[in-house]
Amino acid sequence: MQLPFHVKLVEVSPRDGLQNESSLIPLNIKLELIQRLAASGLTTIEATSFVSPKWVPQLADHAELFAALPKIEGISYPVLIPNIMGLTSALSVGVKEIAVFAAASETFSQKNINASIQESLARFAPVIVTAKEYGLRIRAYVSCVLGCPYEGKINPNKVLEVADVLYQMGCEEISLGDTIGVGTPLATGQLIRTVNKKIPLNALAMHFHDTYGQALANIYTSLQEGIATIDASVAGLGGCPYAPGAAGNVATEDVLYMLNGLGIETGVDINTLAKTGVWISDFLGHTSRSKAGLAIVRLCEER
Ligand code: HMG
Ligand code: MG
Numbered sequence: 001m002q003l004p005f006h007v008k009l010v011e012v013s014p015r016d017g018l019q020n021e022s023s024l025i026p027l028n029i030k031l032e033l034i035q036r037l038a039a040s041g042l043t044t045i046e047a048t049s050f051v052s053p054k055w056v057p058q059l060a061d062h063a064e065l066f067a068a069l070p071k072i073e074g075i076s077y078p079v080l081i082p083n084i085m086g087l088t089s090a091l092s093v094g095v096k097e098i099a100v101f102a103a104a105s106e107t108f109s110q111k112n113i114n115a116s117i118q119e120s121l122a123r124f125a126p127v128i129v130t131a132k133e134y135g136l137r138i139r140a141y142v143s144c145v146l147g148c149p150y151e152g153k154i155n156p157n158k159v160l161e162v163a164d165v166l167y168q169m170g171c172e173e174i175s176l177g178d179t180i181g182v183g184t185p186l187a188t189g190q191l192i193r194t195v196n197k198k199i200p201l202n203a204l205a206m207h208f209h210d211t212y213g214q215a216l217a218n219i220y221t222s223l224q225e226g227i228a229t230i231d232a233s234v235a236g237l238g239g240c241p242y243a244p245g246a247a248g249n250v251a252t253e254d255v256l257y258m259l260n261g262l263g264i265e266t267g268v269d270i271n272t273l274a275k276t277g278v279w280i281s282d283f284l285g286h287t288s289r290s291k292a293g294l295a296i297v298r299l300c301e302e303r
Helices: 013-020 027-039 062-068 084-092 106-113 117-133 156-169 185-195 215-224 252-261 270-284 291-302
Strands: 008-011 097-103 137-143 173-178 204-208 229-232
Touching: 008 252, 013 027, 027 062, 027 270, 062 084, 084 117, 097 106, 097 117, 097 156, 106 117, 117 137, 117 156, 137 156, 156 173, 156 185, 173 185, 173 229, 185 204, 185 215, 204 215, 215 252, 229 252, 252 270, 252 291, 270 291
Parallel strands: 008 229, 097 137, 137 173, 173 204, 204 229
Antiparallel strands: none
16 A cells, blocks of 8 residues: 555653653643644644543643643644543643543553443543533544553454444544554554454554564554554653553654655654654653654754
8 A cells, every 4th residue: 555645643742651750740841841842843742641640640730731731723732531520620621632541451451440441431431422512522542452461462353342432432533552562563464454344544543652662663564554643752752650561652753754754744843853852851861762863963963
């Protein structure tokens, strides 16, 4: 299949990236990160999660953060919603786009959201109905699509089953999460073809963590399969506190470098993004995981 002409990058660092950081990050740094990401040309920036602060203390400032975000025409700030309580709180601060999150693994579902897959889908049903009434855009994640930290291999048909229920409920976009980064290109291609039996490619996104260094190869395979929405996180920040062994997400700078090389348009400026990756990594006290980002910043400094 022909590669897409345009790819939509969904930047998840303020949520997936920061949720795994152990020391609390001040609100002004989170806001500056989002502002810098927007300045690089990213138009979809997952801002935070309206989850229980007991489960993810790092994002306990979700309402305050969202209320303080500069609302810019053309930029959307989706947020994660686990239940009606989260949705009510999100609506009160003017959220326009949400993401619910289920899993293809029973054990991960239980550990991550304290519910079986079935219970979680039943919990999301009223969230989705209410969100529709308010005219919100709704994305859904399915986690552990290529493997689970507790159950190992996951059958692609199970992913299809969960993804299809969410799609039928009215979620416009389904993001398939390789939560622990165990997927390889062959499995990625098989997964996409299986899920595409019921869900159109333009309603699918891919979300890779990069534990085994396979994320870029998996993304290239995804593009070949006709996927045109890719999740990524600046500097490769990320991980899930309830998925032991999960490394960061694929770095947005690395994905962008590859997309630029393929002549695929994104609207994002790689230099601004690379500087943002180094800036946030410096703040967090670790080296950026983006090889492209580090190389670009080094080159800029040498000039
Ligand atoms: P629970 O303990 O079963 O819920 O957690 P509960 O209803 O019994 O409530 C417990 C307490 O939390 C109560 O407070 C509630 O009020 C409060 P208390 O009475 O004890 O003082 N609470 C809330 N507070 C604020 N906002 C809320 C909310 N809900 C309850 N929305 C629950 C169930 C789903 C809430 C919990 O398990 C949870 O928040 N889990 C979130 C875990 C999480 O955020 N994981 C990471 C995101 S998923 C991910 O990273 C994967 C992804 O990136 C894709 C991929 O990589 O695969 C998306
Ligand atoms: Mg993730």
